[in-house]
Amino acid sequence: MGLKITVIGSGNVGFHLAQRLHESGHRICQVFSRTPTKAAHLANLVKASGISNLKDISLEADVYLLAIKDDSLKIVTEEISFLGKYNKLIAHTSGSVSSAVFENHFGRYGIFYPLQTFSTTKKVDFEQLPFCIYGNTPAAQDSLFQLAQSICPNVYAINDEQRSILHVTAVIVNNFSNYLYGIAHDICKDQDVSFDILKPLIHETVRKIDVSNPQDVQTGPAVRGDLDTIAKHIDFLKKYPDHQALYQLISTGIIKQIKERALLDK
Numbered sequence: 001m002g003l004k005i006t007v008i009g010s011g012n013v014g015f016h017l018a019q020r021l022h023e024s025g026h027r028i029c030q031v032f033s034r035t036p037t038k039a040a041h042l043a044n045l046v047k048a049s050g051i052s053n054l055k056d057i058s059l060e061a062d063v064y065l066l067a068i069k070d071d072s073l074k075i076v077t078e079e080i081s082f083l084g085k086y087n088k089l090i091a092h093t094s095g096s097v098s099s100a101v102f103e104n105h106f107g108r109y110g111i112f113y114p115l116q117t118f119s120t121t122k123k124v125d126f127e128q129l130p131f132c133i134y135g136n137t138p139a140a141q142d143s144l145f146q147l148a149q150s151i152c153p154n155v156y157a158i159n160d161e162q163r164s165i166l167h168v169t170a171v172i173v174n175n176f177s178n179y180l181y182g183i184a185h186d187i188c189k190d191q192d193v194s195f196d197i198l199k200p201l202i203h204e205t206v207r208k209i210d211v212s213n214p215q216d217v218q219t220g221p222a223v224r225g226d227l228d229t230i231a232k233h234i235d236f237l238k239k240y241p242d243h244q245a246l247y248q249l250i251s252t253g254i255i256k257q258i259k260e261r262a263l264l265d266k
Helices: 012-023 034-047 070-079 081-086 138-149 159-188 195-208 227-239 243-266
Strands: 006-007 027-032 049-051 063-066 089-092 108-114 131-135 155-157
Touching: 006 012, 012 027, 012 034, 027 034, 034 049, 063 070, 063 138, 070 081, 089 138, 108 138, 108 159, 131 138, 131 159, 138 155, 155 195, 159 195, 227 243
Parallel strands: 006 027, 006 063, 027 049, 063 089, 089 108, 131 155
Antiparallel strands: 108 131
């Protein structure tokens, strides 16, 4: 039997999460957004009531999920703290904010964190993404765990410290790598070369780390110790000084890593 859920937030995460919960048999009671049109749009998709004032939140739901910006969590938590008097279960979807944001207002709380990048215009494959769950009590964690399992097969019990580590590494593998793709894209565009030529290489690199330690499949001039090629690349990048500095930093890091691994293998 599905739960009654109120989703607070209609941005990238809230947009997809509300729809997935609805499709999985849960009843979405209310959708909140400070922008009335956004609240109404998402509410219509999940057959819920759209609200744009937190004072209008009802006591009907079993679970209240906060899918909002990190810097809004403290303020919104205080605005809906009255729900704590009714022993409601509350959780947020942030990767970086501690569950302690709830502890002065709620007796039952936790984390409902889908570790994935979301865009409202792209469909999310919930069968593949991992869900990280934490509850402040065994009962709260069990409730959130079961809720996550109802929409996703890959659910992990992760405490605040572990989630913080995951969030740091997620920024590195997602945001930082995408930044590097952007640099390559801009250089290609500036030099009138199609970035599409690089896409198979990007896809193959990602496929390799599905089955291997990334360090084991590292390739390139830094791995080979090809200092002549590195010097040519650095010379070319003189016209892009910020990118040149980044190239040097990463190349130095790869060379250091290779040397350290060689010492360990002796």
